[in-house]
Amino acid sequence: MKDFMEKLSKLTPGDTDLEELCTYLFKDYKALPQSDKTLLKAHSERIWHILRLLKLMAEFFGDKLSFGGGAIINYLIAPHYELEPRLTFDLDTGWLPGYKAKRVVLVEIAKFNKWLADSNETLVLPIGKERGIPLYLVMYDREHDYFPQVLSLYIPVICRHVGEPFYSYLRNRIGVELHFSRILELKKLFEKTLGVREAKIDELRFEIASMPNTPTIKVKQVFPGKLGEVEFLMSELEWQIALKIVGKIGKNFGENIEYALHDILKATVDLRLVKYLNRSRLLEHLKNLSLSPSQVLSTAEKNLKVLAEKGETYWLSFHYTYLRKKISLRELVEEALCTIKELFSLL
Numbered sequence: 001m002k003d004f005m006e007k008l009s010k011l012t013p014g015d016t017d018l019e020e021l022c023t024y025l026f027k028d029y030k031a032l033p034q035s036d037k038t039l040l041k042a043h044s045e046r047i048w049h050i051l052r053l054l055k056l057m058a059e060f061f062g063d064k065l066s067f068g069g070g071a072i073i074n075y076l077i078a079p080h081y082e083l084e085p086r087l088t089f090d091l092d093t094g095w096l097p098g099y100k101a102k103r104v105v106l107v108e109i110a111k112f113n114k115w116l117a118d119s120n121e122t123l124v125l126p127i128g129k130e131r132g133i134p135l136y137l138v139m140y141d142r143e144h145d146y147f148p149q150v151l152s153l154y155i156p157v158i159c160r161h162v163g164e165p166f167y168s169y170l171r172n173r174i175g176v177e178l179h180f181s182r183i184l185e186l187k188k189l190f191e192k193t194l195g196v197r198e199a200k201i202d203e204l205r206f207e208i209a210s211m212p213n214t215p216t217i218k219v220k221q222v223f224p225g226k227l228g229e230v231e232f233l234m235s236e237l238e239w240q241i242a243l244k245i246v247g248k249i250g251k252n253f254g255e256n257i258e259y260a261l262h263d264i265l266k267a268t269v270d271l272r273l274v275k276y277l278n279r280s281r282l283l284e285h286l287k288n289l290s291l292s293p294s295q296v297l298s299t300a301e302k303n304l305k306v307l308a309e310k311g312e313t314y315w316l317s318f319h320y321t322y323l324r325k326k327i328s329l330r331e332l333v334e335e336a337l338c339t340i341k342e343l344f345s346l347l
Contacts, residue, residue: 001126001189004123004124004125004126004189005189005192005193007120007123008123008158008193008194009193010120011052011121011123011136011157011158012158012159012160012193012194013045013048013049013225013226014226015195016225017048017224017225017226017227018041018044018045018048019041020224020225021044021047021048021224021225022037022040022041022044023224024079024224025040025044025047025075025079025085026040026084026085026322027079027082032322032325036321036322036325039318039321040321040322041161042160042161042162043087043089043161043162043318045159045160045161045162046089046159046162046202046204047071047075047087047089048225048227049155049157049159049202049204050071050075050089050090050091050204051075051223051227052227053091053155053204053206054067054071054072054091054230054232055223055227055228055230056116056121057093057112058230058231058232058233059230060112060115061108061112063096063233064095064096064097064108065093065094065095065096065208065232065233066093066094066096066211066214066216066232066233066234066235067091067092067093067094067232067233067234067235068092068093068094068214068234068235068240069088069090069091069092069240070086070088070090070092070266070270071088071089071090071091071092072092072234072235073237073240073270073273074086074087074088074270076219076221077237077273078272078273081273081276083272083273084322084323084325084326084327085322085323086266086269086270086319086320086323087318087319087320087321087322088266088319089204089205090204090205090206090207091204091205091206091207092206092207092209093206093207093208093209094208094209094210094211094214094235095208095209095210095211095212096211096212096214096216096233097212098210098211098212099149099210100210102148102151105151105208106140106151109138109153112138113137113138116136116137116138117137121136122134122135122136122137123135123136123158125158125166125170125186126186127170127176127178127182128179128182133170133174133176135156135157135158135201136155136156136157137155137156138153138154138155139153139154139155139156140152140153141153141154141205144205149209149210150207150208150209150210151207151208151209152205152207153205153206153207153208154203154204154205154206155203155204155206156169156173156201156202156203156204157201157202157203157204158194158199158200158201158202159199159200159201159202160194160195160196160199160200161196161200162200162202163200163201163202163203164200164201164202165198165199165200165201166186166190166199166200166201167183167186169200169201170201186199187199211235214235214236214239215235215236215239216233216234216235216236217233217234217236218231218232218233218234219231219232219233219234236281236285237273237277238277238278238281238282238284238285239285240270241270241271241273241274241277241282242282242285242286242288242289243285243289244267244270244271245267245271245286245296245300245340245343246286246289246290246296247289248260248263248264248266248267249264249267249268249271249300249303249304249336249340250290250296250297250299250300250303250340251299251303252295252299253303257303257306258306258310261306261307261310261311261314262311262314264303264304264307264311265307265311265314265315268304268307268332268333268336269320269323269332271336271339271340272335274339274343275339279346282343283343283346283347286343286344286347287347290347293344293347294344296344297340297341297344300337300340301337301340301341304333304336304337304340305333307329307333308329308330308333311329312329315329
């Protein structure tokens, strides 16, 4: 139990860590109403674990992996330019050597898990005499593994505020029923270590896609709090934004567009980065990705119009709690429309 408590303190952010992360992500965090601060601080626990995972994967896999997507854009890039982030809770990575069979990467994941265990970056939840459940190890996400070139994975981690109560998670996800006395014992332990009795287990989801031709750049990132710093390969931002324009905002979803509105909204939020990017490089990627630029522009205009008219439900979700204080959905759409028209006028 003593070993468990020590490792739990190391692998879980403290209150100071979360405060530092919130101050880093949300520039006027301390001036927000208490209700907003409480919400953002609760979800920042997930973000902390995402950044920790990024650091560990970058250290182990090196130049085999590139990182990109919403987490990188909103938690590393947006704060650099003092842009308000949207909340996102998965990590997108690309396997740069490429793969035809997922087992190639799963073999590497098994090595990563061994490295995590040898480095004391994992945790065993004691459930009985000489019995424990391993946490903070990578698991294959069979439930969400849909696509042949995208491997879905997750890591179970212990949190204070998000996830499922630890005893029901063990029952529902693993099939382990804890004795009531063990639940009480663990609750006291969690209260002593984390300050909450009802500790939760959350599944930190991430994907590894086969991406052998991804343009990348080397990035050195200093994280807030005890996470330290790391060097990693990031998918070129101009390429990421071009993909979002062609593959989300300007994609023809036909009659299914309302099912795609949240993806279109996320891409529209991330489009605010355009003003900070290398314009010629972005245009080059747009040319390469667009079979018909005029068609992409026309579709983007239609999709953004639908987003302005019918996207309010998604816009009002907690993912945009902070962003909504700075801009309205209609303003966001109008800004995106102007940006896309300007870009495609240069193609």
